[in-house]
Amino acid sequence: MPEAAEVEIVRRTIAPRILRQRFERPFTSGLPLRNRVIPKAAFTACTKSPVAEVGRHGKLLWIGLESGAGLMVHLGMTGRLLVGPRAEKRPLHTHLELRLAGTDDAVRYVDPRRFGQVIPFSHPDALTAARAKLGPDPTELDDAEVAAVLARALRRRKRALKDLLLDQGLFAGVGNIYACEALFRARLSPFRRGSGLSQAEALALVEAAHAAVAQGIADGGTTLSDFVDAYGRKGGHQQSLLVFGREGEACPSCGTPIQRAPQGGRSTFYCHPCQRSAARGKTLRR
């Protein structure tokens, strides 16, 4: 559900509510997240010092404490990070609750499918290690140097552009929605190989990924069914999606019906005429 834009909205809405606050009295559901059960005791280090930072890199969100300990959060498909009155009924599928000391509020991690993760850490090295596996975040792709490096990296890979966009080691935070949107914006076929791109095309794709995610953030994120910010409010970008989820609808550019095709086990939405394979460009199917 959440890609970089949605996670950024969560970060922005939760940060002012928890910065300088201290957690206490963790509650855990005891159910595994991504097949792992985290014992409640593992969260006690998170109750010793106040929140110093709420950060994000791609889809990875973290809450850093003054002590250097903290929590990494990955929302998976259906994860929500909510803040609100602890007197309110705990939502179904709440797997972690941390009360905010001296207030009536609590932070809750809610995740029906349990594909997400909440990982406590006691030293910031753990965070550094996790971030080291990620490529640049789309929000930093307006940096000309970062964009050029990434464009060159794209041209060295043989995989299909759609797969490359979903590779978190290349574009941290681009998921299925924004990958489709970026390819449409750049007018590139999802099935083309990275190695077939010209430098200009590769750069256009990087810029399109940046623009697509930036628009998603400006619109408060995309809510297809699950996404909400830390206050439980839905996003608005689903109204402005150009191709994602619009199979059969008219392409906003040429009017041809949008196509859907399986790719890498997931759905790719695109406009066939607008996103042509280059005349000589090798395509992976289609």
Add this chain to the structure above:
DNA sequence: CCACTCCTGCGT
């Protein structure tokens, strides 16, 4: 590259 896994919920 694909198939399959982890889960719940929703729309047809």
Add this chain to the structure above:
DNA sequence: ACGCAGGAGTGG
């Protein structure tokens, strides 16, 4: 009843 879902990992 079945297919599909914004993610990510594994194993072939």
